[in-house]
Amino acid sequence: MTADTGERLIILGVSESDAHAVANQLIAMHLREQGFTVINLGVCTPLSDFAAACDQHPHAEAVLIGSLNGHAYQDLAELPALRAAGRLRCPVIVGGNVSVGQDTTSEQRGRLLALGVDHLLADASRIVPLLDMLRSARNTHATPAHDARIR
Amino acid sequence: MTADTGERLIILGVSESDAHAVANQLIAMHLREQGFTVINLGVCTPLSDFAAACDQHPHAEAVLIGSLNGHAYQDLAELPALRAAGRLRCPVIVGGNVSVGQDTTSEQRGRLLALGVDHLLADASRIVPLLDMLRSARNTHATPAHDARIR
Amino acid sequence: MLSSRLKATLPRWEQIMEGLREPGPHIVDVLRMADATGRPAVQPRCGVGDHREMLRLLEELGTTGADVLTVTVDSHTRLGQYATAQRLLRDSPDDLNGYPLVTHGWRRGRELRGRVPHPLQVRHGSPDARDLFAIALASGVTAFEGGGIGYNLPYSKDVPLKTTLGSWQRIDAVCGALAKDGVLVDRELFGTLSAVLMPPSISLAITLLEAAAAAREGVRCVSPAYPQSGEMHQDIAALRAIRMLGRRYLGTDVEVFPVLHEFMGPFPRTPQYANFLIMYGGLTARLGRASKVVSKTAKESYGIPDAAANAEGILNTILGTSDLLDFVRVDEDRVAEEESWILQEVGELVEPLFSGEDLLGGVVEAFQTGRLDIPFSASVHAHSDVVPARDRGGAVRYADPGALPFSSATRSRHARQLSARTGAARRTTSLIERITRDINYFLDKERTVLPAIDERPLP
């Protein structure tokens, strides 16, 4: 599938230690209803499986990783190494409740961004607007400002 | 009635701006059950009425003043003047909820003690023990230490 | 009717009428809506001395979902000690346990009225409230609490009933005139009385007599208030009985809105338990189809609640009235039986008075002879011979009906209901211990329901 056949492909899954499937399945349904092709790797997906899916689908618009059980940081520990090895090159969007304990404090968000996570979303309804924004930024060939603010 | 006929007389009432009658009537019942003679002046009793009752019953063991509506300090403002004029000479015991707002802070208790209140009681069940203690102190002719701690 | 000094400060009558006709929602709209939806209106008690603080308090409570807000007047103002109230307002407003409405005056009253979209009610406790009533009207407030008995016996030591019944008769006459001009003043009648272990038939009889007196002056909207006893079947029965008595004795041209005052007795210290009881009060109001419920706060046993405690009280009351509890049913037979007893007892108390010509004179005479009475009266003008007690299920019965003109059937029923209490409790404990335990009904339950945990600093 080439980028210009208009097919918008997304790689979706839940982080390695997390088995929460509800949001994952609802997001897959939602994106498919919006016309996206969704490769849903399901719950408990190690980062290496996401990387393999990226290799298989180089034109994926983004990798969406959900995490609710508060272990996002441990589950994404390999991201810097994978990125250094030239893999998982497309934007990585992480969503859900990304840290153990109360609200996700900025310090915990900072830890994830430091790993190389490109965007953090608290709410699934923000996914499609973000994907549209990233695509338009790519199309104007402007180098996308490394914008890691929470949408 | 003389002190030694064994009759134990108490003057009871509620402070001037306070109309709470329940505790007042229960305390009167309780003291009568315990053998006291109770002169119950009832609710909304100005300090001058307490003083008049003291004049009429010089052998009263104590004057019991209840206050629940938080205005004890204003209602007892005349106590220093009356005491200076040699009236209300027997111990003045004040009980109930003696200040507006949450718990009675030590500062509010201090204000009342400064006016000359001899004892402050939160709970009516402390009344008879205090009266017995005061009487035994009087009988041993030891000058009762000006003990104003909360029982 | 008013002191000339006060009259001088008031606006002209037309100006007052104009204020009263400003767009609502007026109290009567809120009460009619409550009856239509079956969801009681919720009203907190609130009142602080400083005007700006009072505005802020009303605004904050206005956002919590309360349907009616309150201006609780301080003790000095209610006793006419305007100079003391003024001095305290100047020197130490925090020492005022309510809003000194007379000292602040009607212009500031209008400012309170205009600051929130909810109708305001003035609650106080004055034996002679004509000054307060005038300023409330001038402020645009059409919800006013009080009556010749309910605002005398529980609050004042030695004011003759003839005097208070007379002063409230004049207030009701003004309300009658306003009603003819299409302005409906809601007159809430303080059936709570001395608020502790109040037998339902005394509360309902006294508010019914006050309502009848008001109706004769042309009042067209009354809210008889009943204090929650805590036993659900009895409370539902009492609220239902208020509507039945209204139809039976007040005819059809007076709108009757039953009001529940949430449990007034000493309140538990554990926040969760206090909040649960407040929710329980909301549920009682809905199951009894009350038009309005006056909410409590968890701080009840400490002192005047702050805004946050009041807001929490409102939220928990609303939850008790919410559709989440619409599934709840009750033992209808047991409620019907309680209601029949209440209606019979009220009849035995009021019918002798309704048959006489001079209603108010009859009431005064009945209190003198004890044929009308209340427990724990602050006033010397009631015998206080009535001694209440809870039966095994927690319902309030007459341990001693004093000189109340009850039939032998009524007297023996109460004796039977109280004799069934556990033998031990009845014999050994003194009267004061037994009454205090009945007063602390909800406190003792706290120990059996929740373990003796210290007052934990919960979030």
Add this chain to the structure above:
Amino acid sequence: MLSSRLKATLPRWEQIMEGLREPGPHIVDVLRMADATGRPAVQPRCGVGDHREMLRLLEELGTTGADVLTVTVDSHTRLGQYATAQRLLRDSPDDLNGYPLVTHGWRRGRELRGRVPHPLQVRHGSPDARDLFAIALASGVTAFEGGGIGYNLPYSKDVPLKTTLGSWQRIDAVCGALAKDGVLVDRELFGTLSAVLMPPSISLAITLLEAAAAAREGVRCVSPAYPQSGEMHQDIAALRAIRMLGRRYLGTDVEVFPVLHEFMGPFPRTPQYANFLIMYGGLTARLGRASKVVSKTAKESYGIPDAAANAEGILNTILGTSDLLDFVRVDEDRVAEEESWILQEVGELVEPLFSGEDLLGGVVEAFQTGRLDIPFSASVHAHSDVVPARDRGGAVRYADPGALPFSSATRSRHARQLSARTGAARRTTSLIERITRDINYFLDKERTVLPAIDERPLP
């Protein structure tokens, strides 16, 4: 059965038996007492990484009136990642979302057991819990949660049902042996499954199958757990149906204790509303005569609750079960009807499997063909074709029963119940919006019941 490395750390079997025979109260005593009094036992969920903190947490929660306490195991330990759990315990214990029981070992487990007078239960979610079970027994714990289906499909991505059913069969066999020696292990079965909009008949069918499998291994005490849907009549009916199904399919030598898991869906943010729902869960458990209720905390939607939030959850649950609400009745006809539907649906799901000889093989095959299924399965070994939806009253129905072998009567009833939903809601909204709204059932009620007040920092 166990890895040799782990076996080496365990005490001798006689020592384990000695520990299990120490004086109680044991879990089965607490559950029998709950059934006798009609007051469900209350149990919080709690688990922190550090051992001393866990001791303190258990001690504090022990003083709140809870009847059973929990050791919730962290995600890594449940997946057998003992090295990761050990590393986190050493470096950053706060990053563990539970107690790493394997890493801490049975001696520390016994210390937990001995520190509080309440029975402990180990809750986890492991597909293969044999290590955890061994250490729990060695720690003197006789309450263990999990089963071959309930601890596979909602928690694991790709573990064959044959494997988990097999590993839990061995655990149940040990329980059978212990039962013969007079030690009753209570086996709680996770009928909550994926915990969101779980149709009652799926939850009850799956726990019934797990209970039947356990009984065949000699287990004598099972606690089928059911997740509160929030619609009171349906929840009461489901809890009653558990006892009926136990009598019908498990015979008389297995004790069945129905357990209610308080509402697992997303939780409201307003503290008063969250506490109200927690109390509501306690009331549901008592009205449904559950033996035990697992309480929630108001912090549910934020993360792991701290001790104070947990204590508040326990207190509010206890209030829901208290005698203050003994007056509450329900529409018995409506509950009986819901129960009859549940019993019919469970029959249609399980009877084909009970008639075959190989129960476990039949279950595996049924999931492969969709004749058994759950919504939102984490595991690839269930179709996840079942789509749930709430009817107008809030009860959970089947919008799409997938390949479940329901009769046409059952299918048309669900279709009829869902068609009555407001037309607008059904037509315009997408599936995800409709499901999300049903999941957020209690959140949306918060907006209608309580006004849109910001999250006020209430005391």
